[in-house]
Amino acid sequence: MTEPRSPDEVAAGWYIFLREEPDDRDLRRQFEVWLRESPLHQQAWTEINETLGVLASVPPERKKSPGMGRRNGSMPANDRVGPRRVRMASFAGVAIAACVAAFVLVPDLTLRLRADHYTQAGVTEDIHLADGSEVILAPRSALAIHINADERRITLLRGEAYFVVHHDPSRPFTVTTGSVTTTDIGTAFDTRTEGGETSVAVREGAVHVSGTGGLPFERDLHAGDRIDVKGSQVEAGSQSPETVGLWRDGMLVAQGNTIAEMVTALQPWTRTHIIIAHDTLAARRVSGSYDLRHPETSLQLIVHPYGGKVMSVTSWLAVVAGR
Known part of the structure; x- marks a missing residue:
């Protein structure tokens, strides 16, 4: 009944995760499979690179956030990867903020004005x-x-x-x-x-x-x-x-539902934005009972039997990929 996340959302997830795990060959392989699956994926990847590339071009002093550096404001001379990690964390924070604003905050503000x-x-x-x-x-x-x-x-x-x-x-x-x-x-x-x-x-x-x-x-x-x-x-x-209405008791029952449908049902119960980055996995059908009060654990239980892997980018974003 429901569909996987849009190519734009999936591309945003890949963009962030590939920069946090640049040496993960398996992750790179899965990304390349996703990229070749559809011209829409390639278009979305190009657009997210252009959009977030603009964010990356913002002067460094404008991307700093309080508390990101060390308490004394210095860094050991032998910490060669430290500056890279700080830049990556700063950039990832900007990218995630942009995704949250685009997919969550703006629509929610509109709804709040209309809702009782x-x-x-x-x-x-x-x-x-x-x-x-x-x-x-x-x-x-x-x-x-x-x-x-x-x-x-x-x-x-x-x-x-x-x-x-x-x-x-x-x-x-x-x-x-x-x-x-x-x-x-x-x-x-x-x-x-x-x-x-x-x-x-x-x-x-x-x-x-x-x-x-x-x-x-x-x-x-x-x-x-x-x-x-x-x-x-x-x-x-x-x-x-x-x-x-079993969700009232914190229960999610699957009766031959697709993993994409299950993720859609879980999404309201967590602040973490879940992206399915594997179309074949999204279409797999599952049956069983899951606890909505523990959505992260339930997500693992849903995808793991089918070779799925939940990769937590930050507390705001999780990517579901297949093996």
Whole structure:
């Protein structure tokens, strides 16, 4: 249902990691395989070099950060690699800051202006609405609330939320995610939206799901039913009702999901930006249960059986590569 990270994101990860591990031949080999896989990869690599090359050209005095040097401001004369490491750390810090600003901070600021509730990585929020309904907001999610005497309308701007709705026939309870609207018929259900994709799954009761604009469809979902919408494609499926919304208990269950999908599910639970740098590995399918409260360990457990290796660049960035 989800796709691997964009070529630009993967290229940014390779750029930083190759400079921190310049003598790692296996890493270089994996990078060259990735580079040859697609002209888009080559284009992204060229662009990231040009962009971060501009950052590298900033005068050294403007790239220094407090506390980076030694306490006495000097360096032993026989520490030949010291200056190189300091320059590398300074440059990596600038590059990582640029990536974070491009992929995280700017979109988040926009969401915060639109949202009534917003959660950060690894944090959930219980929201008790005035009508008696309850919303549990997943990490890195945002929603806007509009409730008055005539209607109850929620807009899920990003991420995932679990709804336990107090049924009121006189005031329909609707949740809008992009071009998909879910109307409660007395239920507990989960909905998720990310990157133009929307999913709705019902744990109890029933909902009515409909599309708007260029996505004309209508369907009733009951306990165990789910629907996945990606672009103009609408796919119906089913799952055990008790597995709907298990993330509330810190559990991630895979039932033949791709590693790319699992990484997407793990991402909101960690501040570390995860990049998959191996397309074949991203497409491998896994099954099992994983602990969302320990996303780094879960990531290792997901990729290791398939030859995957998680390389931690910094606390902000991890690259998943294949052997």
